[in-house]
Amino acid sequence: MPRYEFRLPDIGEGLAEAEVAKWLVAVGDRVAEDQAVVEMLTDKASVELPAPGAGVVLEQRAAEGDVVKTGSVLYVLESDAQIGVAKPVDETAREQSPKTIGATLPEAAGVLAPPAVRKLARELGLDLSGVKGTGPGGRISTEDVQRHGAGAVARPRVAAAAPGGSRVRLRGVQRRMAETMTLSARTIPHVTGFHELDAGDFAQLVTKLRRTAQERGSRFPFDTLLVRAAALGLRQHPILNASLDEERGEIVMHDDVNVGVATATTDGLIVPVVKKADELALDDLALEVERVTAAAREGKSALTDLQGGTFTISNIGAWRGGLGTSLIRPPEVAIVAFGKIEDRAVVREGRVVVRPVMPMSVTFDHRLIDGEQGLKFALTLRSLIEDPSQLAK
Amino acid sequence: MVAGDQSDPADVLIIGGGPAGYVCALRAAQNGRSVTLIERSRLGGVCLNEGCIPSKQLAAFAAAKAGAERMAAAGMPAFAGAPDMIAFQKGRGATILTLVKGVAALLEAAGVKTVTGNAWFVGRTRLCVEVGEESVRYFDFKDVVIATGSSAAPMEGLPFDDDRVVEPARALEWRFLPETLLVAGDDYVALELAVAYARLGSRVTLVTKSMRLLPDFDPDISAAAQRGAKAIGIDVLLSEDPAARANGAERVIVSAERRPNLDHLQLAAAGIAPAASHLIVDDHLRINRHVFAIGDVTVGLPLAHRAMAQGRVVGDILGGKPAAMDVHAVPRAVFAEPEIAAAGSTEAAARDVGVEVDVGRFPLAALGRAVAQSATSGFAKLVFARQSGILIGAHLAGPRATELIAEMALAIEMGATAEDIALTVHAHPTFAESLMEAAEVALGRPIHVRLPKR
Numbered sequence: 001m002p003r004y005e006f007r008l009p010d011i012g013e014g015l016a017e018a019e020v021a022k023w024l025v026a027v028g029d030r031v032a033e034d035q036a037v038v039e040m041l042t043d044k045a046s047v048e049l050p051a052p053g054a055g056v057v058l059e060q061r062a063a064e065g066d067v068v069k070t071g072s073v074l075y076v077l078e079s080d081a082q083i084g085v086a087k088p089v090d091e092t093a094r095e096q097s098p099k100t101i102g103a104t105l106p107e108a109a110g111v112l113a114p115p116a117v118r119k120l121a122r123e124l125g126l127d128l129s130g131v132k133g134t135g136p137g138g139r140i141s142t143e144d145v146q147r148h149g150a151g152a153v154a155r156p157r158v159a160a161a162a163p164g165g166s167r168v169r170l171r172g173v174q175r176r177m178a179e180t181m182t183l184s185a186r187t188i189p190h191v192t193g194f195h196e197l198d199a200g201d202f203a204q205l206v207t208k209l210r211r212t213a214q215e216r217g218s219r220f221p222f223d224t225l226l227v228r229a230a231a232l233g234l235r236q237h238p239i240l241n242a243s244l245d246e247e248r249g250e251i252v253m254h255d256d257v258n259v260g261v262a263t264a265t266t267d268g269l270i271v272p273v274v275k276k277a278d279e280l281a282l283d284d285l286a287l288e289v290e291r292v293t294a295a296a297r298e299g300k301s302a303l304t305d306l307q308g309g310t311f312t313i314s315n316i317g318a319w320r321g322g323l324g325t326s327l328i329r330p331p332e333v334a335i336v337a338f339g340k341i342e343d344r345a346v347v348r349e350g351r352v353v354v355r356p357v358m359p360m361s362v363t364f365d366h367r368l369i370d371g372e373q374g375l376k377f378a379l380t381l382r383s384l385i386e387d388p389s390q391l392a393k
Numbered sequence: 394m395v396a397g398d399q400s401d402p403a404d405v406l407i408i409g410g411g412p413a414g415y416v417c418a419l420r421a422a423q424n425g426r427s428v429t430l431i432e433r434s435r436l437g438g439v440c441l442n443e444g445c446i447p448s449k450q451l452a453a454f455a456a457a458k459a460g461a462e463r464m465a466a467a468g469m470p471a472f473a474g475a476p477d478m479i480a481f482q483k484g485r486g487a488t489i490l491t492l493v494k495g496v497a498a499l500l501e502a503a504g505v506k507t508v509t510g511n512a513w514f515v516g517r518t519r520l521c522v523e524v525g526e527e528s529v530r531y532f533d534f535k536d537v538v539i540a541t542g543s544s545a546a547p548m549e550g551l552p553f554d555d556d557r558v559v560e561p562a563r564a565l566e567w568r569f570l571p572e573t574l575l576v577a578g579d580d581y582v583a584l585e586l587a588v589a590y591a592r593l594g595s596r597v598t599l600v601t602k603s604m605r606l607l608p609d610f611d612p613d614i615s616a617a618a619q620r621g622a623k624a625i626g627i628d629v630l631l632s633e634d635p636a637a638r639a640n641g642a643e644r645v646i647v648s649a650e651r652r653p654n655l656d657h658l659q660l661a662a663a664g665i666a667p668a669a670s671h672l673i674v675d676d677h678l679r680i681n682r683h684v685f686a687i688g689d690v691t692v693g694l695p696l697a698h699r700a701m702a703q704g705r706v707v708g709d710i711l712g713g714k715p716a717a718m719d720v721h722a723v724p725r726a727v728f729a730e731p732e733i734a735a736a737g738s739t740e741a742a743a744r745d746v747g748v749e750v751d752v753g754r755f756p757l758a759a760l761g762r763a764v765a766q767s768a769t770s771g772f773a774k775l776v777f778a779r780q781s782g783i784l785i786g787a788h789l790a791g792p793r794a795t796e797l798i799a800e801m802a803l804a805i806e807m808g809a810t811a812e813d814i815a816l817t818v819h820a821h822p823t824f825a826e827s828l829m830e831a832a833e834v835a836l837g838r839p840i841h842v843r844l845p846k847r
Contacts, residue, residue, distance in 0.1 A: 063675045113808065137810070138781075
């Protein structure tokens with residue numbers, strides 16, 4: 001019976017790699033056509049890959065937790081079916097392949113680095129394919145790796161000692177969070193401004209909209225108005241809805257305002273994106289916020305809902321949080337966090353009164369945005385939230 | 394509790410004390426793990442006891458005679474009488490003993506506990522070892538490494554009889570020189586034994602069904618191996634069935650495939666899927682989180698240095714280090730006439746994966762040292778990726794090729810280019826100069842040969 005090599009297909013928007021989350025069948029198992037064989041974790045979504053035809057799984061070429069490049073072989077299937085996408089394994093070719101004669105082509109691997117540099121990259125947890133080599137022909141040196149890894153969170157070297165305690169492999173959402181946040185802290189000069197917003201009218205409006213929605217049998221997520229405030233603010237201050245293309249020395253101004261909503265899940269932080277948030281009518285916006293955040297909480301996000309963000313909001317208040325700073329999600333250039341609305345003693349017209357106050361922090365990338373621009377954006381958000389009638393339009 | 398159910402805890406359990414297993418044990422112990430090593434026979438495995446080491450001793454013994462004979466024309470007195478194989482065997486035994494003792498001493502110094510006996514899995518974390526007749530010990534392990542090696546398999550029509558028809562290991566123990574010897578096989582083991590016994594004085598026929606010797610090497614290498622074998626009087630028969638030729642020979646050595654030693658391990662008891670032949674592991678040599686496999690039981694070349702490299706990697710992983718089997722070039726060394734060595738990719742393999750290549754080939758006939766030593770048969774052939782100029786393969790035939798290949802393996806791992814090799818000064822007069830010259834051929838500016846017309 002012919003053998004087919006099942007290669008990791010491009011499962012979305014040109015993703016270069018994905019992680020093997022779980023093998024759903026064992027080696028030697030018989031699978032039906034379209035039966036799910038393996039669960040892959042991409043960016044932040046998990047995808048089950050169906051068998052291209054009925055057959056027996058002969059080999060699994062990757063273990064759970066391994067990160068596999070698009071196009072590399074995931075498993076070998078013995079099958080009589082006519083499989084279009086899979087390529088028959090030529091046994092003789094495999095015998096003669098560079099790998100089996102004891103070599104891999106560094107050329108083909110696309111990475112040119114001496115063994116000690118490869119070891120250093122492993123120790124730093126870096127994928128060399130993402131490291132720019134400055135040597136002749138793009139050769140990667142120790143310095144290149146160190147430069148790339150500079151600022152990376154220093155890892156405790158417990159590994160070198162005899163292992164004690166339990167160890168959990170960094171994977172999936174957590175691995176992604178570690179990578180993104182490390183990149184953020186390493187490359188972006190963060191500046192944060194703190195603000196206290198009078199949220200009395202805002203809270204009333206949310207309550208009213210929620211009640212209306214409930215009467216119609218739908219939900220109105222609290223975050224909806226925050227997303228809208230951000231979207232309107234970004235339209236007025238497009239520099240916060242931009243990216244920095246360092247290599248070409250250009251600022252990329254985004255046409256669409258795609259607002260990510262930081263969402264806590266049991267696996268870690270996920271940021272589903274509300275696309276064109278500035279163009280949606282309020283009802284549609286509420287539906288969309290509900291849809292993407294619910295999917296994220298259940299770990300069922302579609303890949304497209306996790307990509308393309310141009311700005312992020314983080315509603316820390318939803319978990320009774322006070323206020324803190326946030327890390328910008330590259331390539332975005334700003335993020336805003338909202339704390340819990342609480343009654344505070346404030347001074348109004350010379351008198352101390354009790355008002356519901358919502359703390360807000362606006363964090364921006366100082367490479368692109370100066371203090372004045374950042375402050376003006378914050379003031380726009382303040383006026384939108386303190387006078388929320390503009391949000392309900 | 395049943396008496397037989399008592400078990401010992403084992404932090405790391407390694408099954409097999411060959412090059413893979415003992416290296417892994419030493420490295421894991423270095424990294425602070427508590428290691429128990431199970432060996433059914435003798436430490437050092439096939440390599441040390443009946444493979445690499447004794448076969449090199451035989452090759453060196455035979456090469457000394459051949460070297461003197463080659464110098465006969467230059468005035469060296471001719472050899473008188475046949476080599477004393479009994480004396481040779483005594484020396485061989487002493488060498489093995491020295492090295493096995495050395496391994497044992499290293500293991501002891503590292504605090505590795507060694508247990509002698511056959512082992513098999515009786516559970517996902519439990520192993521049973523037969524330590525004596527009707528006496529077993531159980532071990533409960535945290536991590537286990539399967540390093541049980543491989544065994545020679547017979548060829549169709551040529552079953553071993555342990556007397557006339559033997560596997561290669563037995564042929565290293567002969568205390569006599571067979572008058573006529575038939576060697577069945579096309580691989581380096583067959584070729585080395587054929588060459589050694591031919592040099593010592595046996596009438597050797599080397600027979601294979603293959604169309605060339607060393608079929609997984611570069612075709613130029615195969616041709617050099619065949620020329621060399623014929624030059625020392627070996628009758629090389631290609632595309633023929635060895636079984637049909639075996640009748641007349643006093644002794645027959647059969648070198649066919651090596652099969653992994655997995656049958657007695659009861660892998661299913663440990664929840665490991667039965668393998669068709671070899672075990673399949675990832676870059677971390679893992680079958681699953683706590684089960685590793687290294688050496689000849691894994692898919693790949695059954696070579697001691699590959700096994701040792703894997704052993705080091707697993708020893709580091711067991712110590713919590715981020716190691717991986719990340720090797721571009723596993724060198725191969727063949728102690729034949731001439732010596733042969735290769736590392737990295739062949740021209741054909743590179744083209745198969747779409748890499749355009751430049752090839753530099755330098756014949757030893759153009760090398761002063763080779764001429765001075767009457768050893769002009771051979772060449773250095775280097776394969777470079779055209780776009781980047783980096784070395785991706787080296788194929789050497791000639792004296793000391795097995796040593797020269799180390800420079801080429803380093804060059805491949807470092808990503809050296811033709812320029813790097815050409816601009817590195819090589820001592821004169823040495824065989825290593827052939828590497829520099831071959832790089833210059835690839836660059837189109839050789840000094841000691843004319844550039845082939847394009």
